[in-house]
Amino acid sequence: MNKRKYQIFVSSTFTDLIDDRQAAVAAILKAGHIPAGMELFTAGDKSQLATIEKWIDESDGYMLILGGRYGSIEPVSGISYTELEYDYAIQQGKPLFAVVINEEALEARLKAVGRAVIEQENPQALKIFREKVLSNVSSFFSDEKDIKLCVHESLADLRDNPAAIGWVSAADVEDTRALHEDLARLRKENDTLKEKLKAAEKADSRKSGILPATELSELFELLMDATIKIPEDVSNGSIETMKLGDIFISNSTVLINGVTNALNSGAFETFLYFNVCPKLTMHGLVTNEKVPGVKYRRSFVNEKGLSFLAQIEKLRNEQKRKLPPATAK
Numbered sequence: 001m002n003k004r005k006y007q008i009f010v011s012s013t014f015t016d017l018i019d020d021r022q023a024a025v026a027a028i029l030k031a032g033h034i035p036a037g038m039e040l041f042t043a044g045d046k047s048q049l050a051t052i053e054k055w056i057d058e059s060d061g062y063m064l065i066l067g068g069r070y071g072s073i074e075p076v077s078g079i080s081y082t083e084l085e086y087d088y089a090i091q092q093g094k095p096l097f098a099v100v101i102n103e104e105a106l107e108a109r110l111k112a113v114g115r116a117v118i119e120q121e122n123p124q125a126l127k128i129f130r131e132k133v134l135s136n137v138s139s140f141f142s143d144e145k146d147i148k149l150c151v152h153e154s155l156a157d158l159r160d161n162p163a164a165i166g167w168v169s170a171a172d173v174e175d176t177r178a179l180h181e182d183l184a185r186l187r188k189e190n191d192t193l194k195e196k197l198k199a200a201e202k203a204d205s206r207k208s209g210i211l212p213a214t215e216l217s218e219l220f221e222l223l224m225d226a227t228i229k230i231p232e233d234v235s236n237g238s239i240e241t242m243k244l245g246d247i248f249i250s251n252s253t254v255l256i257n258g259v260t261n262a263l264n265s266g267a268f269e270t271f272l273y274f275n276v277c278p279k280l281t282m283h284g285l286v287t288n289e290k291v292p293g294v295k296y297r298r299s300f301v302n303e304k305g306l307s308f309l310a311q312i313e314k315l316r317n318e319q320k321r322k323l324p325p326a327t328a329k
Contacts, residue, residue: 004166006158008151009056009094010037011085012065013072016109016117020065023144027151034167049074049081053088060164062089063154064098065147066133068106068118070126080122083129090136095161097154098138100130105142211307219283219308223248228275233267247276248285252309255286258300273299280305 010024021037028035036055056062064086071080079087089096101109109117119126141147158164211219223245230240248255251272259265259273277299280286285305291298301309 004159004168005033006060006155006164006166007034007036007058008061008063008155009059009085009089010035010063010065011082011089012037013067013069013080013082016069017065017067020067020141020144020147023147024063024065024151027148028155031152031155033155049084052081052085056085056089056094057092059094060166061154061158061161062086062094062096063151064096064133064138065141066098066100066130068101068109068126070119070122070129073122080125080129083125086129086133093163095158095163096137097150097157098133098136099141099147099150100133100138102140102142211304211311216308216311219285220245220312222283226279228279231267231271234271244276244279248280249309249312251276252301255280255299256301256306256309258298260291260296260298262294262296 008028010021010028012021014021025035025037036059062085064082066082071082073079074081074084077084086096086098106117139146139150141150224243226244227241228244228247230242232239254269255272255277259269259277261270261273265273277286277288280301281288281299285301285308286299287302288297288299
């Protein structure tokens with residue numbers, strides 16, 4: 001934290017407060033921090049005002065030195081650039097502190113320098129601005145010593161302000177590449193362990209003959225989304241469409257025993273073998289095999305298919321038990 005540097009934006013009118021600004025800048029630099037301010041810009045340019053706002057955004061704190069002048073007027077708003085800067089810093093929630101010249105010091109400067117140090121065109125606007133500043137965090141100053149003391153005290157407070165982020169030299173930043181590499185390695189190992197755990201759970205479910213709930217749900221949705229046309233010779237003279245899942249469940253007994261492509265197979269068995277079983281095979285629910293000693297093949301419900309049918313039947317029975325009993329009328 002001792003190596004953290006804060007950027008402080010110093011705002012004021014210019015020609016009447018040159019020495020005071022220099023005192024503030026010198027105090028900020030002596031404390032090891034970074035001053036920024038209007039010396040970098042040309043007043044009166046709208047684009048420059050936007051640049052100043054950007055610098056205030058990037059600064060950790062804002063300091064106002066308010067003397068006896070209101071400053072140059074921004075033509076659109078009719079407000080001085082100094083007050084616009086101050087208002088913008090408040091709007092952005094910047095930690096701010098202000099020093100306002102006291103009446104005795106201003107009177108002394110008037111006698112020593114002349115009317116150049118007091119506002120002659122907009123005295124009422126200056127009065128209102130001064131009252132606004134004094135209602136916030138501020139203190140009076142009479143000379144450069146007071147300004148330096150204010151900078152010293154305000155920088156000490158800034159270190160405890162969470163809104164002040166500060167700057168750190170690259171040489172003082174800890175090299176975190178090794179940490180990032182370790183995090184990436186651990187993340188990869190974690191993903192690998194998750195995959196192994198998922199595979200182990202799937203294997204355990206296969207051994208127990210129970211499909212994981214997610215797989216069961218996905219299979220059921222897939223089978224209920226697929227439809228099959230039932231030809232006339234199977235559906236009593238009219239072409240019908242049924243869901244694959246309904247066909248599988250309602251004809252489970254036949255499919256468990258198996259259907260073949262033998263020449264003497266009936267229309268319904270042939271329909272199941274050629275139209276239904278291939279789709280069920282795609283989902284791993286039915287197995288097709290060569291029957292030894294004959295020329296035809298047989299399709300039948302395998303272990304996964306049996307598990308699917310058993311779990312669906314169990315779920316349906318549980319659902320029936322949850323239904324309220326019928327009431328006689």
